[in-house]
Amino acid sequence: MIEITPVLDxxxxxxxxxxxxxxxxxxxxxxxxxxxxKLPSKRNLSRYLNLSLNTIQSAYEQLCAEGYVESxxxxxxxxxxxNEEIPSNQIFSQKxxxxxxxxxxxxxxxxxxxxxDLEHFPYSIWRKLTIQSLYQDKGELFYNGNPQGELLLREQxxxxxxxSRGVRCSANQIIIGAGTQxxxxxxxxxxxxxxxxxxxxxxxxxxxxxxxxxxVHTISTPLDEDGININQLKNSAASVVYVTPSHQFxxxxxxxxxxxxxxxxxxxxxxxxxxxxxxxGEYRFKGKPIPSLQGLDTKGNVVYLGTFSKSLIPSIRISYxxxxxxxxxxxxxxxxxxxxxxxxxxxxxxxxxxxxGHWQSHLNKMRTLYRKKHSTLMVSIQNYFGENAIVVGGNSxxxxxxxxxxxxxxxxxxxxxxxxxxKVYPISIYYHCAKExxxxxxxxxxxxxxxxxxxxxxxxxxxxxxx
Amino acid sequence: MIEITPVLDxxxxxxxxxxxxxxxxxxxxxxxxxxxxKLPSKRNLSRYLNLSLNTIQSAYEQLCAEGYVESxxxxxxxxxxxNEEIPSNQIFSQKxxxxxxxxxxxxxxxxxxxxxDLEHFPYSIWRKLTIQSLYQDKGELFYNGNPQGELLLREQxxxxxxxSRGVRCSANQIIIGAGTQxxxxxxxxxxxxxxxxxxxxxxxxxxxxxxxxxxVHTISTPLDEDGININQLKNSAASVVYVTPSHQFxxxxxxxxxxxxxxxxxxxxxxxxxxxxxxxGEYRFKGKPIPSLQGLDTKGNVVYLGTFSKSLIPSIRISYxxxxxxxxxxxxxxxxxxxxxxxxxxxxxxxxxxxxGHWQSHLNKMRTLYRKKHSTLMVSIQNYFGENAIVVGGNSxxxxxxxxxxxxxxxxxxxxxxxxxxKVYPISIYYHCAKExxxxxxxxxxxxxxxxxxxxxxxxxxxxxxx
Numbered sequence: 022m023i024e025i026t027p028v029l030d031x032x033x034x035x036x037x038x039x040x041x042x043x044x045x046x047x048x049x050x051x052x053x054x055x056x057x058x059k060l061p062s063k064r065n066l067s068r069y070l071n072l073s074l075n076t077i078q079s080a081y082e083q084l085c086a087e088g089y090v091e092s093x094x095x096x097x098x099x100x101x102x103x104n105e106e107i108p109s110n111q112i113f114s115q116k117x118x119x120x121x122x123x124x125x126x127x128x129x130x131x132x133x134x135x136x137x138d139l140e141h142f143p144y145s146i147w148r149k150l151t152i153q154s155l156y157q158d159k160g161e162l163f164y165n166g167n168p169q170g171e172l173l174l175r176e177q178x179x180x181x182x183x184x185s186r187g188v189r190c191s192a193n194q195i196i197i198g199a200g201t202q203x204x205x206x207x208x209x210x211x212x213x214x215x216x217x218x219x220x221x222x223x224x225x226x227x228x229x230x231x232x233x234x235x236x237v238h239t240i241s242t243p244l245d246e247d248g249i250n251i252n253q254l255k256n257s258a259a260s261v262v263y264v265t266p267s268h269q270f271x272x273x274x275x276x277x278x279x280x281x282x283x284x285x286x287x288x289x290x291x292x293x294x295x296x297x298x299x300x301x302g303e304y305r306f307k308g309k310p311i312p313s314l315q316g317l318d319t320k321g322n323v324v325y326l327g328t329f330s331k332s333l334i335p336s337i338r339i340s341y342x343x344x345x346x347x348x349x350x351x352x353x354x355x356x357x358x359x360x361x362x363x364x365x366x367x368x369x370x371x372x373x374x375x376x377x378g379h380w381q382s383h384l385n386k387m388r389t390l391y392r393k394k395h396s397t398l399m400v401s402i403q404n405y406f407g408e409n410a411i412v413v414g415g416n417s418x419x420x421x422x423x424x425x426x427x428x429x430x431x432x433x434x435x436x437x438x439x440x441x442x443x444k445v446y447p448i449s450i451y452y453h454c455a456k457e458x459x460x461x462x463x464x465x466x467x468x469x470x471x472x473x474x475x476x477x478x479x480x481x482x483x484x485x486x487x488x
Numbered sequence: 489m490i491e492i493t494p495v496l497d498x499x500x501x502x503x504x505x506x507x508x509x510x511x512x513x514x515x516x517x518x519x520x521x522x523x524x525x526k527l528p529s530k531r532n533l534s535r536y537l538n539l540s541l542n543t544i545q546s547a548y549e550q551l552c553a554e555g556y557v558e559s560x561x562x563x564x565x566x567x568x569x570x571n572e573e574i575p576s577n578q579i580f581s582q583k584x585x586x587x588x589x590x591x592x593x594x595x596x597x598x599x600x601x602x603x604x605d606l607e608h609f610p611y612s613i614w615r616k617l618t619i620q621s622l623y624q625d626k627g628e629l630f631y632n633g634n635p636q637g638e639l640l641l642r643e644q645x646x647x648x649x650x651x652s653r654g655v656r657c658s659a660n661q662i663i664i665g666a667g668t669q670x671x672x673x674x675x676x677x678x679x680x681x682x683x684x685x686x687x688x689x690x691x692x693x694x695x696x697x698x699x700x701x702x703x704v705h706t707i708s709t710p711l712d713e714d715g716i717n718i719n720q721l722k723n724s725a726a727s728v729v730y731v732t733p734s735h736q737f738x739x740x741x742x743x744x745x746x747x748x749x750x751x752x753x754x755x756x757x758x759x760x761x762x763x764x765x766x767x768x769g770e771y772r773f774k775g776k777p778i779p780s781l782q783g784l785d786t787k788g789n790v791v792y793l794g795t796f797s798k799s800l801i802p803s804i805r806i807s808y809x810x811x812x813x814x815x816x817x818x819x820x821x822x823x824x825x826x827x828x829x830x831x832x833x834x835x836x837x838x839x840x841x842x843x844x845g846h847w848q849s850h851l852n853k854m855r856t857l858y859r860k861k862h863s864t865l866m867v868s869i870q871n872y873f874g875e876n877a878i879v880v881g882g883n884s885x886x887x888x889x890x891x892x893x894x895x896x897x898x899x900x901x902x903x904x905x906x907x908x909x910x911k912v913y914p915i916s917i918y919y920h921c922a923k924e925x926x927x928x929x930x931x932x933x934x935x936x937x938x939x940x941x942x943x944x945x946x947x948x949x950x951x952x953x954x955x
Contacts, residue, residue: 086742086772086883087744087745087779088742088743088744088745088746088747088748089745101744101745101746102746135632136631139630139631142630144622147622148619148622148623151618151619151622152615152618152619155611155614155615155618156615162803163606163609163801163802163803163804164603164606164801164802164803165602165797165802165803166803199666199670199805199829199830200827200829202826202827203666203670203829206673210701214703226825227825227826227827230825231826234677235702235703236681236702236703275553275555276555277554277555277568278554278555278556278568279555279568279569280555281555305553312554330632334630334631335630335631335632336629336630336631336632336633336831336832336833337630337831337832337833338666338827338828338829338830338831358693358694358697359669359694359698360667360669360694360805361805362666362667362670362805362829363666363805363831364803364804364805364830364831364834365803365804366803366804366834367831367833367834416553
C-alpha cells in the first residue's frame with residue numbers, strides 16, 4: 022500500500038475530506054504517487070488515518086470526479102494516466118495584473134453631457150415602489166421574463182410616447198434593452214447586413230463604434246443647418262440612416278418638418294429604414310417637443326430609439342426601441358432567443374412609477390429645472406464671454422456646443438479648463454476623422470450642475486481661456 | 489389677413505398655446521393655409537382671438553421650431569414651403585399590430601432547466617440590502633459606473649471564484665454584463681474575427697446563435713464521454729473552443745483532468761482561447777466542485793464565464809467573465825466605449841449580499857436543497873421507469889437528460905407529457921442540425937420544482953409514456 026500521510030487540520034474551514042483529496046491530488050501532480058498506482062482501500066485508509074469511512078469515501082469520490090483517479094469495479098481505486106503532463110506548480114503561477122484605478126483629477130465643475138440632475142430624483146417614491154416590487158410579486162419577478170420586456174412597462178411606454186412624442190405604436194412593437202448599444206446590436210441583426218448605414222458626421226461615437234464593431238457597412242454623412250445633409254444622403258448608397266432629429270448630437274439642431282418629410286420619402290424610396298434616436302427629446306426650451314419622425318411615418322420605415330438614461334437615471338440601464346411591423350415580425354419569428362437584458366425588478370418598478378403618474382410629474386419638474394439651468398448657462402455665457410463665444414444647438418437637450426473665439430485649439434481649451442477644476446468635453450471624438458472638426462469648440466453639458474455651479478464654472482472658463 | 493378661428497378649450501389639459509399651434513398646423517397640413525402665406529401678426533391675432541400675447545408668441549415659436557413657419561425679420565411669420573408633400577391624414581394612418589400574448593397551456597409540472605428554487609431565496613435579506621443600496625449612496629449609484637462593472641462587486645466575485653471554483657484572477661480581469669449573450673458579444677470583439685470557433689455539438693444553442701449572428705466562423709465538434717472530442721478538435725481549423733466542462737450542456741458529462749490538460753495544451757499550441765462556460769458549476773452532487781480550466785491554465789488561454797442566473801436569481805441579469813491578461817489589456821485599451829449593461833444598483837446590492845456572507849450561506853443552503861431534489865428525481869425515475877429509461881449527466885447541475893426506451897420520438901414524448909400538464913424539453917434544439925440527435929430523450933430540469941412535484945411529475949410521465 023502506498024503511504025498517504027497528510028497533515029490535516031480539524032479546525033480549518035476546509036472539511037477534512039477536501040483537505041485529504043487536495044493532499045492526494047498534490048501527491049499525484051508532483052509525481053510522488055504515480056499513474057496506475059493503486060490507492061489504499063477506503064477501509065484501510067480510514068483505519069490508518071483514524072478518519073471516518075465517510076471522509077475517505079468523499080475524498081475518493083472527489084478525486085474520481087476530477088479525473089485524478091479511477092474506480093475499477095472489484096479491483097479498487099487507481100491513479101489515472103494522463104495524456105498531457107500536469108505542471109506541478111500550475112496552481113500559483115498565473116500572473117494577475119494589479120487593479121488599475123483611474124487617476125482622479127480634482128474636478129469641481131463637470132460639464133458632462135451624460136450627467137443629469139439627481140438632487141431632484143424622487144428617491145423616496147422610487148424606494149417605496151422598489152420595495153413594492155420586491156414584496157408584492159414574491160418569486161415571479163425573479164424568473165426570466167418576456168425577452169421583449171415586461172408587457173406592463175411596454176404599455177406604459179407606448180402611452181407616454183403617444184402623448185408626449187407623437188409616436189404611434191402598440192406595446193407589441195416595443196423592445197426593451199440595457200442601453201442603446203445593446204438595442205443597436207439587435208437592430209442590426211433585424212435589419213440585416215445587406216444595408217449600408219449612413220451616420221451623421223459628427224454624430225454619436227458610441228453608435229458608430231457599435232455598428233462598425235458589428236461589421237455593419239457605415240458611411241459618414243455631413244450635416245447642414247437642418248441636420249443630416251439630405252442631398253449627400255440621396256447621392257450615397259445608403260438605405261439606412263441613423264439620425265438624432267430632436268437635438269442633433271453634438272451640434273443640437275432640430276430637424277424641421279420639411280427635412281423630416283424628405284427623409285421619410287427617401288426611406289420609402291430606398292425601402293430602407295430611418296433610425297431615429299430621441300436620446301434627450303424630452304427637454305425642449307421653446308414650445309412643446311416636436312413630433313417624431315416615427316409619428317410622421319405612414320409606411321413603416323422608422324425605428325424609434327428612446328432611453329430613460331437622460332430623463333430618469335443613467336445607471337438603471339433601461340432603453341427601448343419601437344419597431345415598424347416588418348421588423349417586429351422578424352424579431353418575433355427569429356430573435357426571441359436573445360434574453361431580455363434589463364432586470365425584471367427594475368422594469369416592474371419603472372412600470373409602477375409610470376402607472377402611478379410619478380413619471381409625468383418627474384418630467385414636468387425636470388423640464389422646469391433644466392429650463393432654469395439652461396437659462397443660467399446662457400446668461401452666464403453672455404455675461405462672461407460676450408461676443409467671444411457662440412452657443413450652438415441651445416434650443417433643447419442637456420448640452421450645448423460652445424465655439425470659442427480665441428486662438429486655442431480644442432485640447433488646449435480642455436486642459437486649461439482642467440487646471441481650474443472645470444471639465445469640458447471635446448467635439449472632435451464625434452467626427453468620423455478627428456481632424457475634420459473645424460471651428461474650435463467644446464461641449465458643455467449642464468444637467469448635473471446647479472445654477473450656481475454653472476455660473477462659477479463659466480466664470481472660471483473666462484479667466485483661463487483669456488476671453 | 490388669413491382667418492384663424494380655432495375652437496380652444498380652456499379646461500383642457502393641453503395649454504392654449506399648444507391647442508392653437510396644433511390648429512394652425514392642421515390648417516397647414518390640410519392645405520387650407522398655403523405655403524408662403526403670411527400669418528397674422530402676434531398683436532393682431534391676440535386681439536382677434538382675445539388671447540394673451542404670450543399665448544400667441546408661444547404658439548408661433550412652437551410652429552417655428554417644428555419648421556411649419558418661418559420668421560422673416562421685419563416682415564413677419566410665413567408658412568414654410570415643403571419639398572415633400574405632407575400627407576394630411578398622416579397622423580392616424582399607421583397600422584399598429586395588436587399585442588400577441590402567448591397561449592398558455594395549463595402546465596402543472598414544469599421541468600424547465602432554466603428555473604431555480606425561489607421558495608428559498610432570501611427575500612428579506614435581499615430587500616434589506618436593496619434598501620441599503622438605495623439609501624446609503626444617494627445619487628452616486630444612479631450615475632453610470634465603471635464600464636467593466638463595480639470594483640467592489642468584482643472583488644467579491646474574484647474572492648468567491650478563487651475559494652470555490654479554483655479560478656485565479658484579480659478584480660481587474662473581471663467584466664460584468666447583463667447575461668452571457670452580452671458578454672459573448674463583447675468577447676468575440678476582443679478575440680477578433682480571425683479565429684474559427686469550435687462549439688460543442690450538441691451544445692448551448694443561445695451561444696451558437698449569438699456567435700453566428702455576430703458573423704463569427706463556427707464549426708461543430710462532437711462529444712465523446714469526456715466532453716468535446718479532442719481529436720476532432722485537433723483536426724479542425726479552430727483556434728477557439730467554447731466548452732461547458734463542469735456539466736456539459738445538455739449531456740452533463742464532467743470533463744476529467746486529463747481532457748482538461750489536453751485542451752489547455754491544444755489552446756497553447758494554437759495560440760488560441762478556451763471559453764469555459766461554468767453556467768451551473770456551483771452544484772455538484774458528488775465531492776466538491778472540480779477546479780476550473782481557468783485555474784489549471786498557466787499560459788493565459790482561458791476565458792472563464794460565470795453567471796448568477798442559476799445560483800441566485802435569473803431575472804436580475806448578472807453574469808461575468810474573467811479574461812486572461814492579453815484580452816483584458818485589449819479591452820481596456822479599446823472597448824470601454826461599451827457601457828456597462830447591469831444596473832449599478834443591483835451590482836451594489838449583490839456586493840453587499842456577498843460581502844455580508846449571505847452568498848456563501850445561500851449557496852450552501854441551495855446545494856443541500858438541490859441535492860435532495862436531485863436524489864428524489866433519481867429515486868422517482870428508478871421507481872417508476874425501472875429499466876425503461878437511462879439518466880445521463882446526473883452528477884451535477886440542475887438538469888438531467890433522460891433517454892426513454894419506448895418507441896416514441898422526442899416530439900411525441902413532449903406532447904404526451906403536455907397532455908397531463910407536464911412540460912419536458914427537447915434535446916434536438918441543442919444540435920447543430922436537429923436530425924443528428926440519436927437516441928430519443930428529453931431534458932428534465934428540477935431546480936424549480938418541489939420534491940413532491942418532481943415525484944408526481946415523473947409518475948405522470950410513466951403513465952403517458954406507457955413505461
